[in-house]
Amino acid sequence: MGKVTEIGDLDGLGGASGPVPKDFDAENAPNHEEIEMQFAVVCFEHAETYFNLITKIKPSTLPRLTKHDDLLMEAFAAAFPELQSDERLSKINEDEMKSPENKKRWRAFMMPFENLVDDYNFGTLIRADCEGEYDEKNSIFGLRTQFYAIEIARNRRKLNDKIWEKYQKA
Numbered sequence: 001m002g003k004v005t006e007i008g009d010l011d012g013l014g015g016a017s018g019p020v021p022k023d024f025d026a027e028n029a030p031n032h033e034e035i036e037m038q039f040a041v042v043c044f045e046h047a048e049t050y051f052n053l054i055t056k057i058k059p060s061t062l063p064r065l066t067k068h069d070d071l072l073m074e075a076f077a078a079a080f081p082e083l084q085s086d087e088r089l090s091k092i093n094e095d096e097m098k099s100p101e102n103k104k105r106w107r108a109f110m111m112p113f114e115n116l117v118d119d120y121n122f123g124t125l126i127r128a129d130c131e132g133e134y135d136e137k138n139s140i141f142g143l144r145t146q147f148y149a150i151e152i153a154r155n156r157r158k159l160n161d162k163i164w165e166k167y168q169k170a
Helices: 033-056 069-079 086-090 100-113 144-156 161-169
Strands: 123-127 139-143
Touching: 033 123, 033 161, 069 100, 069 144, 086 144, 100 144, 123 144, 139 144
Parallel strands: none
Antiparallel strands: 123 139
């Protein structure tokens, strides 16, 4: 597992196993409990690291999460105009996000970042409601580029500042 090399740079938190082989067939790959457990641990560690970051540093002041934040935001706004309001961005609807139509849209959004964002399609957790913590009811399993698009937008719009404020009072 990589380390955060500077504030706001989460690119180093990807999967340490390297790229997935080109001939890997995820649809027909067997499930191995030990591998799934390791995968879950990596997802949780990424979520925990990010949550610790946004509860200790005011999210709207973070300079960046990746080297490509501006490009991600431009592409996200173009691909998902319906998610550009504070209301929709604050509370992500998992069923809508994972509908067959939106899965295709997310894939098209993510592909240009394949060689730009480390582990662009690695699984990660996304908070459904930005005012809540990562827990069973508020965590959506998504992909790294989805996480970045949603969280960078939330940070820039100061939507994540509410969770930071909550932790400052604690």
